[in-house]
Amino acid sequence: MRQSQLASSTLRESPADAEVASHQLMLRAGYIRQLAAGIYTYLPLGRRVLRKIEQIVREEMDAADAQEVLMPTLQPAELWKESGRYGVYGPELMRLQDRHEREFALGPTHEEVITTLVRGEISSYRKLPVTLYQIQTKFRDERRPRFGLLRGREFLMKDAYSFDADWEGLDRSYKRMYDAYHRIFQRCGLAFRAVEADAGAIGGEGGTHEFMALAEIGEDTIAACDCCQYAANLEKAESSEKIEEHGADTASSTEASIEKVYTPDVRTIEQLVQSLCVPATDIMKTVVFMADEQAVAVVVRGDHEINEIKVKNALGAENIAIADSETVARLTGVPVGFVGPYGLSLPVLIDREVARMAAGIAGANEADHHYRHLNPQRDLDLTRVGDYRNAAEGDGCPRCSEGKLKFFRGIEVGHVFKLGTKYSEKLNASYLDASGRSQTMIMGCYGIGVSRIMSAILEQHHDGNGIIWPASIAPYQAHLVLVSTKDEVQQQTAEELYSGLRSRGIEVLFDDRDERPGVKFKDADLIGIPVRIVVGKDAEAGKVEWVERRSGNKETIAIEEAVARFSALRNDLSAGV
Ligand code: 9G3
Numbered sequence: 001m002r003q004s005q006l007a008s009s010t011l012r013e014s015p016a017d018a019e020v021a022s023h024q025l026m027l028r029a030g031y032i033r034q035l036a037a038g039i040y041t042y043l044p045l046g047r048r049v050l051r052k053i054e055q056i057v058r059e060e061m062d063a064a065d066a067q068e069v070l071m072p073t074l075q076p077a078e079l080w081k082e083s084g085r086y087g088v089y090g091p092e093l094m095r096l097q098d099r100h101e102r103e104f105a106l107g108p109t110h111e112e113v114i115t116t117l118v119r120g121e122i123s124s125y126r127k128l129p130v131t132l133y134q135i136q137t138k139f140r141d142e143r144r145p146r147f148g149l150l151r152g153r154e155f156l157m158k159d160a161y162s163f164d165a166d167w168e169g170l171d172r173s174y175k176r177m178y179d180a181y182h183r184i185f186q187r188c189g190l191a192f193r194a195v196e197a198d199a200g201a202i203g204g205e206g207g208t209h210e211f212m213a214l215a216e217i218g219e220d221t222i223a224a225c226d227c228c229q230y231a232a233n234l235e236k237a238e239s240s241e242k243i244e245e246h247g248a249d250t251a252s253s254t255e256a257s258i259e260k261v262y263t264p265d266v267r268t269i270e271q272l273v274q275s276l277c278v279p280a281t282d283i284m285k286t287v288v289f290m291a292d293e294q295a296v297a298v299v300v301r302g303d304h305e306i307n308e309i310k311v312k313n314a315l316g317a318e319n320i321a322i323a324d325s326e327t328v329a330r331l332t333g334v335p336v337g338f339v340g341p342y343g344l345s346l347p348v349l350i351d352r353e354v355a356r357m358a359a360g361i362a363g364a365n366e367a368d369h370h371y372r373h374l375n376p377q378r379d380l381d382l383t384r385v386g387d388y389r390n391a392a393e394g395d396g397c398p399r400c401s402e403g404k405l406k407f408f409r410g411i412e413v414g415h416v417f418k419l420g421t422k423y424s425e426k427l428n429a430s431y432l433d434a435s436g437r438s439q440t441m442i443m444g445c446y447g448i449g450v451s452r453i454m455s456a457i458l459e460q461h462h463d464g465n466g467i468i469w470p471a472s473i474a475p476y477q478a479h480l481v482l483v484s485t486k487d488e489v490q491q492q493t494a495e496e497l498y499s500g501l502r503s504r505g506i507e508v509l510f511d512d513r514d515e516r517p518g519v520k521f522k523d524a525d526l527i528g529i530p531v532r533i534v535v536g537k538d539a540e541a542g543k544v545e546w547v548e549r550r551s552g553n554k555e556t557i558a559i560e561e562a563v564a565r566f567s568a569l570r571n572d573l574s575a576g577v
Pocket of ligand 1: 089141
């Protein structure tokens with residue numbers, strides 16, 4: 001492709017609202033343009049990268065014997081009413097009416113569609129298992145679209161769905177997808193971790209993993225053991241129950257009786273630490289939540305954070321949120337900051353680490369007063385002790401005995417779920433087993449954010465001068481740069497090299513523009529094609545400069561050598577190494 005004809009141009013600056021590197025770089029290098037908030041056009045360079053990512057996904061899905069389909073984006077609302085999800089997602093589900101005023105949704109995902117399809121196509125155990133997938137535009141009306149393709153309102157997803165006769169079959173299908181995901185992210189050049197995750201609203205009976213691309217701007221926090229393979233989204237991560245050396249378990253030994261102290265206007269942990277000169281680890285932090293319509297108090301140690309997902313799952317609640325101060329005052333008669341587990345008129349969930357405390361300090365359920373010397377074993381109802389806190393860095397690993405948990409930020413680029421019968425039951429996807437009995441299919445679903453991967457790769461593959469694409473997904477294999485359009489020999493050499501490479505099937509972006517060399521080199525650094533061939537003054541000696549974008553290495557080599565290298569490189573690429 002001649003860069004003088006390319007439909008996009010590079011920008012000197014990126015728009016102010018582009019906050020992260022991947023967003024800035026895709027705009028500046030001319031890969032995408034925003035049409036509206038969270039809605040983007042892929043310019044030619046961007047479309048080529050997206051297609052390469054799709055191709056890697058497609059190859060690995062096909063290698064795992066999944067069959068590609070393409071489902072509609074327009075979905076009848078009836079399907080979502082039948083599955084009971086029409087009201088669950090609120091304004092995030094984009095809705096519209098057709099000319100007959102029939103209600104439709106723009107598909108955010110396709111469990112309903114695929115289950116209805118399979119219900120009609122498969123009725124015998126002989127046709128199971130089957131895994132179907134598509135690479136398709138999804139719509140989710142995010143309240144705050146941001147970071148370019150990382151959180152868009154219209155985006156490209158590969159979504160796959162497996163159907164098995166039984167749970168063992170699902171385990172096999174799940175493992176095949178899980179392994180295929182490892183190959184896909186490796187081929188895309190991503191540094192990633194598969195982490196145990198929370199199944200969320202999608203539910204499903206048997207576990208779920210997220211694939212996280214490591215990146216500082218990632219919205220998710222991963223807790224990973226520095227010793228074994230344990231890694232989990234912080235939403236779900238656990239800590240070892242092993243008693244920490246310093247926090248000796250003296251719960252049963254303290255005899256001091258409860259004492260009420262006057263703590264005027266002392267509401268926060270920090271204020272308690274200051275006014276009572278105690279460490280946060282001696283404080284029982286009590287927060288009141290509304291779980292669906294039920295008020296519940298949760299108590300964790302002062303230096304820990306409450307994990308709302310764990311509380312929600314423990315209560316089996318649909319919705320959970322911190323109760324506002326008026327609600328707390330109305331329900332308990334106690335102003336916020338003075339609520340505590342002792343003598344409280346609400347159900348109380350006690351975190352494991354609180355149950356171990358010897359003498360704790362907590363709100364006295366009376367304005368301007370706290371209790372001290374609370375001994376949970378003696379004074380509190382411990383029927384609802386559990387793990388309700390976020391794991392903390394440095395906590396012991398829940399799987400191995402000597403590891404410690406470390407935190408990483410990640411971008412979720414894949415998510416695999418064991419759904420079980422959650423949809424097949426509701427939508428009657430059943431089959432006749434070998435003895436002719438009707439059985440419900442066991443499902444799994446598997447998503448990859450194809451457009452999101454592009455941004456995640458960029459977050460991991462750039463430097464101060466611009467993009468550095470992994471060869472597997474670069475828009476072109478070679479960036480051919482002609483230094484001077486005025487110089488006959490250079491011009492001729494570049495043209496011959498351009499046609500020579502292309503005739504060998506090498507993808508070339510040819511910078512044939514009548515621009516100063518400095519501008520060309522800056523643009524080439526920005527666009528990020530992994531290998532650059534510069535045709536300059538050495539052309540008359542039959543030599544060109546071979547520049548590697550990532551390392552910056554430069555070599556002057558014979559033109560024939562440049563072609564030979566690419567042909568070799570191309571063979572590597574087609575082998576998918
Ligand atoms: C909705 C809206 C947003 C949603 C969903 C439904 C997320 C929804 C979860 C999934 C689960 C898996 C198949 C591919 C892998 C992920 N956001 N989810 O179901 F109506 Cl507005 O999409 N689906």
